[in-house]
Amino acid sequence: MNEPRKSGITRRQFARRAALLSASASIAPAASVFAGPLLTPPAQEAAAAHPNLSAESQAEAEARYQQILSQYGGRFSAEEKGSLREMNLVTQSSLDKVRAYSLENGDAPALYLKPLVEREKKPVQPPAAAPAKKS
Numbered sequence: 001m002n003e004p005r006k007s008g009i010t011r012r013q014f015a016r017r018a019a020l021l022s023a024s025a026s027i028a029p030a031a032s033v034f035a036g037p038l039l040t041p042p043a044q045e046a047a048a049a050h051p052n053l054s055a056e057s058q059a060e061a062e063a064r065y066q067q068i069l070s071q072y073g074g075r076f077s078a079e080e081k082g083s084l085r086e087m088n089l090v091t092q093s094s095l096d097k098v099r100a101y102s103l104e105n106g107d108a109p110a111l112y113l114k115p116l117v118e119r120e121k122k123p124v125q126p127p128a129a130a131p132a133k134k135s
Helices: 011-027 042-048 055-075 078-100
Strands: none
Touching: 055 078
């Protein structure tokens, strides 16, 4: 009955922390939180190479790059990190185009999945009757 209490976080504490974190994330926009550390000199050079991106799009691409580095930074060489930053900036313009497309809740998909090869349907044949016995 009197079990020793486990050290760690309880479900109630987790729920409180998750609620506080989500509430604080909605109050402070991501651009203002990451504005200082993200604008490093290499980021400014890469941003100059992509002038068609807005400042918000560049900040989002840079935030994505920093997030990838925080998780997997030890796995990349310096050359791969530069390539990764470039890929994030190139992909950002496609993301902006997709996000700009407006959809309503009831819109049907634009593409219906259709098989590449239409298979011929075999005609349904009635089951063969058993041959009559000769007597």
